Amino acid sequence: MLRPQETPSRERVSLNGLWAFALDPGDRGRAEEWWRGPLPDASEMPVPASFNDVPATRDAHDHVGDVWYQRQVRVPAGWEGRRVVLRFDAAAHRAVVWWNDVEVARHEGGYTPFECDVTSLVRPGEAGRVTVVVDNRLTPASIPPGIVDVLPDGRRRQRYFHDFFNYAGLHRAVWLYATPHTYVEDITVTTSVHGTSGQVHYRASVAGGEVAEVVLRDAEGVERARAATASGTLDVPDASLWQPGHGYLYRLEVRAEGSDSYELPVGIRSVAVDGDRFLINGEPFYFRGFGKHEDNPVRGKGHDDVLMVHDFALLEWIGANSFRTSHYPYAEEVLEYADRHGIVVIDETPAVGLNFEIAHTLVPGDPPHIFAAIDDATQAAHLRAIEELVARDKNHPSVVMWSIANEPDSARPECRTYFEPLVHAARAADTSRPICFAQVQLPPAQDVMSDLFDVICLNRYNGWYIDTGDLVTAERELEAELHEWARLHGKPIIITEYGADAIPGVHSVSAGPWTEEYQVELLEAFHRAFDRVESVVGEHVWNFADFATGYGVNRVDGNKKGVFTRDRRPKAAAHALRRRWTEEKAV
The missing domain is CATH 2.60.120.260 (Galactose-binding domain-like)
Incomplete structure (x- = not known):
């Protein structure tokens, strides 16, 4: 759309x-x-x-x-x-x-x-x-x-x-807009890179008529390619590539018979999984960033351009190059900004909470497992969510992977039965990007569905929910588990969540849980483990900023795992990450 x-x-x-x-x-x-x-x-x-x-x-x-x-x-x-x-x-x-x-x-x-x-x-x-x-x-x-x-x-x-x-x-936003009765209805663009040349593969449809002309211009407005068909490939010699940190965008104009035209920003880049490497433009890419939320005081999830630009400024300050739209598609303004500034995005559906085994700690009295409660109607809603996500975001070069769920109950055979057709549907909707889901705290031997996906994405809370306060055990067991994932699957591994709650201003010389010192030491323990496992290609801290939650005695004024407070003040962890991402691991 x-x-x-x-x-x-x-x-x-x-x-x-x-x-x-x-x-x-x-x-x-x-x-x-x-x-x-x-x-x-x-x-x-x-x-x-x-x-x-x-x-x-x-x-x-x-x-x-x-x-x-x-x-x-x-x-x-x-x-x-x-x-x-x-x-x-x-x-x-x-x-x-x-x-x-x-x-x-x-x-x-x-x-x-x-x-x-x-x-x-x-x-x-x-x-x-x-x-x-x-x-x-x-x-x-x-x-x-x-x-x-x-x-x-x-x-x-x-x-x-x-x-x-x-x-x-x-x-x-809510809009009222006008077009001619014969109008450009949809455009789908994928791109590829061969040597110094780029290819823009396009497909356009016009309601009530035909495509009259397609023109590709570079960022300076110079025409680089032209066609007169509804679908095809535009070759761009000596292409300027969209790449992390450099969001170079071309403009693809599609003209309909009559008077309508539509301009689409296009970033020429390639995305691929090669063994245990994640490649952008043929080069290994290492994800540094966060799971985030659309969450701010008073506005809640309401989109605000001021807050968006400030969040991106903090991402730049801390040295992040990517984030996941946990746990739903963000406002499209956010993706447009990421396109322009070369920020890499893992784009996620709203399929969160498909795991009563975790939720029972927050909501007493749940059924024994999620698949005792959901049915074909849930799966149909999930399928629509995937299709609408891809239909909206398919043309954003910043989006390099689709995440179709967060923390489902992936130890049960019913989970594979539920997800397998959704994986096939996601691949049918877009063949140009890898597909993942974020798996939570299950050892590889118990997981029944990670083989269906292209990248292993793991949410891990060793030292926080497991072995609380014992970072020696947390680091050792995390590293052993990561080696086992690499051995069994041979795929890239991204740690899509890791972290600890920290109350801003709470300090301790012994670095106990809930202190800013413990949050820093936990992140550093995880980083040591990551650096010893070659298949790890990314680290997304949970969370960018503190955020609101439902009521519960284990959540005082929300979730405090942010490295920034809810009003975007840095905790000690933010400065520690900045040192790692701008000085120690600037790749």
Whole structure:
């Protein structure tokens, strides 16, 4: 799905700002058809933002169920005779949309965009009423999964099986945009490198017509290749490659018969797995970075350009070259920024919490294992999440690998049965990138599905959840396990999570757990083990910054594994990583 953009043939209007907003704890709105008029007892809510922390009430923070958004939208008078589309970059976790009294869209999945053609309903120059109901409930059939309990007093309580807060609402931008009726509908680009030449393999589709012309220009605007077919390969002699630390981008313009055109940034680069090496442009690449979260005070998961640019500045300061979009697709603005600045991304679906064996420590009373609770509907939702992730992010050169799940219960035969068709679907959706999943704390002999994937990604908490406080044992057992993974699979190994909670300002000469000193010493123990295992090709610390979680006595004011605080102040671990990544391991 192509992002809205402004060209000589396209216009867009941002619908971000303050919307009318109403909580609906009794689910009255659908029965009473609130979309037919002004929302009752409405307050104001900024878009984009999570709604939970903005009103400063417990009712909003803990709300489970429907919330309603509404605003008037004036269609530009100059859009007469054009196709008009209403687009939502994300609505967590499912939404229904009305234009005036007409339902125009339904979507499930809280992190990927959806849009609807409202041409027949709008009148250019006049205003229409847009109403959206967003449901934040997680069920066994949703991705991520959850369970809603109805309490004796009628209140609802959401249980979920992942360790970050279930922020919800309109987290990302909302757009109204216009195109000609014959328009560029989709573009798919993959690239390859042979010597000093690059190849841009493209496929484009035009709704209501045909592709008239395809032109590739370099960053200076000089034309480098041209074609007049809907698919093909453009050869680029002496190509400037997109590479880590240098986000060189070409521009591919696709012109449709008639008047429409669309410009797509293109980074020419190759990605491959060769034995136990991960290659970008034929050169071994070592991942240095983090698992992150879209998480900030007050805004929750709401996208904010200021915070995004600051986070990337901190990544540069600390010497990171990559991150994983744990545990869901991030706002597309984030990937566009990574494209421009040469930051490498592992792009992940929202399939987190498929492991009740871990979750029982957070949520008492879980079923014995996840595969006793999920069914074909869950798998279908997971498949849609994979397909929508690839459809949105397939053209970003920064994205070098798809992660289709985080920490599933990969010791059970049912897990392989569940995941095998999803792996095949992911490969069918995109043959140009490796596929992984993040495996948690299972020895290689017990894992039943890592052979299906291209890269071994391991979340390991030796010295924290296991052998707490004993870093000698943690280092020894971690190294032994990594050697065993390398022996059994012969694939690249990335440690996609490792770390320890540290309360900022808590210090100890004995470096006990929860101190800043212990966080540093644990990371250093892991790094010594990594450096002795040749198959390890990456280290992603958990986490970039402290983040909000659900309630629980083992989480005081959220997860404290960040090397930065939630407001982005560095802990001692941040300075230790900077020394390693900018001085000791600058590769």
